Amino acid sequence: MSSFPAVLTSEWTKIRTVASTSWTLAIAFIATVGFGAAFCALVNAGFDSMSDIERATFDPTLVSFSGMQFGQLAMIVFGVLVVSTEYSSGMIRTSLAAVPARGGFLLGKLVVATALALLVGLLTSFVAFFLGQAILGDRGIGIDGENVLRAVIGAGLYMALLALFSMGVAAMLRSSVASISILIPFFLIVSNLLSGFEATRKYGQYLPDKAGSKIMQIVPEAMGSAETPYGPWGGLAIMLLWVAAAVLGGYLVLKKRDA
Secondary structure (H helix, E strand, O other): OOOHHHHHHHHHHHHHHOHHHHHHHHHHHHHHHHHHHHHHHHHHHOHHHOOHHHHHOOOHHHHHOOOHHHHHHHHHHHHHHHHHHHHHHOHHHHHHHHOOOHHHHHHHHHHHHHHHHHHHHHHHHHHHHHHHHHHHHHHOOOOOOOOHHHHHHHHHHHHHHHHHHHHHHHHHHOOHHHHHHHHHHHHHHHHHHHHHOHHHHHHHOOOHHHHHHHHHOOOOOHHHOOOOOOOHHHHHHHHHHHHHHHHHHHHHHHHHOOO
């Protein structure tokens, strides 16, 4: 089973036979689409009461993805479980015995899980966009609008990269509880706190979620948000650096430590 195609097949079997990973992907889809639709309805109903800046920088595409802050938490859990479940169950010893090349083992796991996360992410982003625009009505925008397709595809990429980042962290920590206990507060609390205050915003804007989510905007400083020294692609590049660092760290830990 040491050939790479066999590794891919094995990892696919592991993922699809574990109910928790399937459920987390389903929750990521439902939360992102559901909360996004609800927020679109609220914005549409209260548009006239918004501030002048918010109306001037109104970004209908970004509003469709407002549920991402909830859906991304499920995608983080998915990434963690893909890696850490083998450690908690003790199956990691069997896996490494079957695939002695640890780099190939980790690469196969990351490739399969990231491809699945990307597929679900793209499905989520397109459904969230079209549903959101239907709710916004005349205030919505078409998929053929300037930079809209980039934002919709970028939202799917963002979800996949978030899962990949979480896999790298889980490979370093080798524990579901430790990984989730660090990642969820990091994205839910720390990131928002650093970005919410003027004194710390210059640091918070370089965190993976804040930088990566820039790809979902089609209007600069959308909805009155703070200006950043990078654009959509620059933000995605910053997120890629975070992901690369996490994956490299996970590989080094897997290579140097016993199962």
